[in-house]
Amino acid sequence: MKKLNFTLLLFTAGFYYSQTISGNVISKNENQPVSYAKIGVDKENIGVITDENGNFTIDLSKANTSNKIKVEVAGYEPFTETVANFIKQDQQKIYLKEKVKNIQEVVLKTKKLVDKNWGVNTKTKSVMYSVNPAFKKEDFLGETALEFKASKKSKIKNINLNIASITADRPVIMRYTIYNKKNGLPNESILDEEITVELTKDKIVDGTFTLDVNDKNIWVQGKFFVGIQFLKEFEGRVNISAALFRTGYIRKFYDEWKKMTIAAPAINIDVKVDKNAKDENKQEELSDASVASLFPDVSIYQAGSEESVFGKNLEAGKILKLKNADLYYEVYGKGEPLFLLHGNSGSIKDFYQQIPVLSKQYKVIVMDTRAQGKSIDKTKNDFNYKIFADDVKALADHLGLQKINIAGWSDGGNTGLEFALKYPQNLNRLITIGANAFPDGVDQELLNNFNIKYKVLQLQNSPEKLNERRLLKLMLKEPNISEKQLNKIQNKVLVIAGEKDVIKQSHTEFLAKQMPNSELKIYKDATHMIPFENADQLNQDILEFLKQ
Numbered sequence: 001m002k003k004l005n006f007t008l009l010l011f012t013a014g015f016y017y018s019q020t021i022s023g024n025v026i027s028k029n030e031n032q033p034v035s036y037a038k039i040g041v042d043k044e045n046i047g048v049i050t051d052e053n054g055n056f057t058i059d060l061s062k063a064n065t066s067n068k069i070k071v072e073v074a075g076y077e078p079f080t081e082t083v084a085n086f087i088k089q090d091q092q093k094i095y096l097k098e099k100v101k102n103i104q105e106v107v108l109k110t111k112k113l114v115d116k117n118w119g120v121n122t123k124t125k126s127v128m129y130s131v132n133p134a135f136k137k138e139d140f141l142g143e144t145a146l147e148f149k150a151s152k153k154s155k156i157k158n159i160n161l162n163i164a165s166i167t168a169d170r171p172v173i174m175r176y177t178i179y180n181k182k183n184g185l186p187n188e189s190i191l192d193e194e195i196t197v198e199l200t201k202d203k204i205v206d207g208t209f210t211l212d213v214n215d216k217n218i219w220v221q222g223k224f225f226v227g228i229q230f231l232k233e234f235e236g237r238v239n240i241s242a243a244l245f246r247t248g249y250i251r252k253f254y255d256e257w258k259k260m261t262i263a264a265p266a267i268n269i270d271v272k273v274d275k276n277a278k279d280e281n282k283q284e285e286l287s288d289a290s291v292a293s294l295f296p297d298v299s300i301y302q303a304g305s306e307e308s309v310f311g312k313n314l315e316a317g318k319i320l321k322l323k324n325a326d327l328y329y330e331v332y333g334k335g336e337p338l339f340l341l342h343g344n345s346g347s348i349k350d351f352y353q354q355i356p357v358l359s360k361q362y363k364v365i366v367m368d369t370r371a372q373g374k375s376i377d378k379t380k381n382d383f384n385y386k387i388f389a390d391d392v393k394a395l396a397d398h399l400g401l402q403k404i405n406i407a408g409w410s411d412g413g414n415t416g417l418e419f420a421l422k423y424p425q426n427l428n429r430l431i432t433i434g435a436n437a438f439p440d441g442v443d444q445e446l447l448n449n450f451n452i453k454y455k456v457l458q459l460q461n462s463p464e465k466l467n468e469r470r471l472l473k474l475m476l477k478e479p480n481i482s483e484k485q486l487n488k489i490q491n492k493v494l495v496i497a498g499e500k501d502v503i504k505q506s507h508t509e510f511l512a513k514q515m516p517n518s519e520l521k522i523y524k525d526a527t528h529m530i531p532f533e534n535a536d537q538l539n540q541d542i543l544e545f546l547k548q
């Protein structure tokens with residue numbers, strides 16, 4: 001590789017302290033512009049990518065002036081400067097020093113090399129990681145990554161990305177980066193040069209975009225990450241297949257990396273590895289396609305819930321302090337009380353489409369279940385739905401409510417059933433949405449997936465994953481409500497589930513049959529995500545049932 005020096009030309013419009021900086025990044029020795037260089041504020045979601053001619057404009061008006069500006073190009077030491085000094089920058093030239101690496105010769109006998117493929121291989125169109133520049137531009141330049149582990153030194157031949165669909169008015173510019181690992185997260189790039197590509201529909205073969213990097217001489221060993229970042233806005237959308245319950249990693253520009261446990265993008269790599277190497281990646285391999293097919297793509301609803309005020313309303317939000325937990329809750333509307341209980345690992349915001357409608361006729365109480373959302377659990381004990389039901393009763397008592405209605409989704413429905421068993425005199429009516437009386441009522445493939453994930457978390461034994469581990473165990477071991485117990489529930493109950501729910505339809509029918517005063521409603525073509533995808537129908541059914 002030729003040694004290059006980079007010149008950063010900054011042209012500030014206005015006076016000395018202008019906070020919008022425009023400039024151009026070029027190679028000093030070759031006097032050529034540097035395309036797609038990354039310029040941003042460390043630990044913040046503020047940054048830009050230079051265009052094809054090395055031009056950029058960055059707005060630093062919202063940046064913390066004590067943080068640092070970073071300019072990064074693969075193969076070179078990053079340039080850093082405080083935002084305050086960068087804004088006042090007089091010096092027009094900034095030189096990036098080439099990283100010095102002592103490359104050791106890798107000698108492997110050909111007969112010991114075998115082909116392997118590691119990573120997420122699902123090609124589902126049900127669960128997807130969506131890239132849509134028009135949806136949220138400040139997040140468009142974010143990055144996502146997947147972790148890998150090579151037990152022996154291995155050479156990456158191809159990087160594969162499974163594309164569910166693509167509509168774009170021009171080639172989609174994206175960058176691959178290979179990171180080493182530090183403190184469990186992606187750290188520094190190990191690449192000697194940029195890997196920037198143009199993604200077009202014609203380059204996708206059988207749902208996969210394959211990039212040959214064999215000539216890049218990328219050798220890996222131990223844990224590492226493959227990251228992808230989209231660099232230039234376009235009209236349209238790219239949907240990348242994703243695997244549920246695999247761990248991915250995301251960050252917004254130079255912001256901190258965060259784990260994304262709900263799903264991971266379908267990135268996989270072809271490698272050459274010693275045939276005697278133990279494939280430790282196999283332990284965490286899941287049947288991605290079959291599990292992912294159980295769930296629809298709800299990213300648009302998750303984005304909508306994040307943008308709503310619910311779950312973070314400073315005016316409506318309060319905390320009930322119990323002996324071993326702090327329960328966060330919000331109250332909306334007036335009238336007969338109606339509790340909305342979310343599902344496993346969810347929060348109040350999941351009901352962002354129900355609260356505005358139901359609160360027009362009822363006093364809606366939404367709460368984050370302990371150890372989820374903003375609620376805190378102060379114990380290390382295993383969870384069960386009886387504890388969650390006790391929390392609902394404690395909040396009802398705190399609010400002075402003698403009798404309540406409950407609408408519970410998934411785990412929230414399970415909690416509702418336990419509440420009906422323990423506090424029948426305090427319950428008026430119950431609506432369950434995708435609930436189950438015992439674990440065998442859940443799709444077996446999903447339970448297998450939970451079990452593998454739980455075993456991995458057990459082996460990791462990480463204190464910060466205690467709640468995640470307990471919540472998985474809860475779904476594997478609970479609830480345990482017998483037929484005899486269901487027969488005892490005399491309250492009126494509306495049992496709702498989707499035709500394509502992860503709760504077996506036979507089990508949903510069993511629930512309704514065993515409770516003497518219940519009604520059953522199966523939503524045609526619906527999945528487990530009814531409060532998201534069938535919000536209008538659900539709201540109408542809840543209101544009609546409560547008025548009977």
